Amino acid sequence: MAREIIATDRAPQAIGTYSQAVKTGNTVYLSGQIPLVPETMELVAGDMEAQIRRVFDNLAAVCAAAGGTLADIAKLNIFLTDLSHFPLVNQVMASYFQQPYPARAAVGVAALPKGAAVEMDAVMVLGG
Numbered sequence: 001m002a003r004e005i006i007a008t009d010r011a012p013q014a015i016g017t018y019s020q021a022v023k024t025g026n027t028v029y030l031s032g033q034i035p036l037v038p039e040t041m042e043l044v045a046g047d048m049e050a051q052i053r054r055v056f057d058n059l060a061a062v063c064a065a066a067g068g069t070l071a072d073i074a075k076l077n078i079f080l081t082d083l084s085h086f087p088l089v090n091q092v093m094a095s096y097f098q099q100p101y102p103a104r105a106a107v108g109v110a111a112l113p114k115g116a117a118v119e120m121d122a123v124m125v126l127g128g
Helices: 048-065 083-096
Strands: 004-007 021-025 027-033 073-080 103-108 118-125
Touching: 027 048, 027 073, 048 083, 048 118, 073 083, 083 103
Parallel strands: 073 103
Antiparallel strands: 004 021, 021 027, 027 118, 073 118
16 A cells, blocks of 8 residues: 655654654554644743643644644644643643544653653544
């Protein structure tokens, strides 16, 4: 099965040896997004809520570039440097997603690229 590389300037460019997303069949594997502003490649200004929203906006941009939306995400992985922010993630996520929600994992990590406090990656299934 052919692989299609997904890229958009509406989300941060890859800062390493990876693609923003890879589509195989109707499945799209989205690389991790941190709260970088695409135009500046700097962390978004503001509080933790601003970081979480920027990550969801970045994921949405990559979803759109692949022909989908956040509603097409089947699996979402959330990485937090401080798990005490998990209730805020739930609150913000409720403004981006409706039921049925995707499967999800939340993991506490020691550090993330560029000093970010949150990163998310996802698996999206199109047409289903």
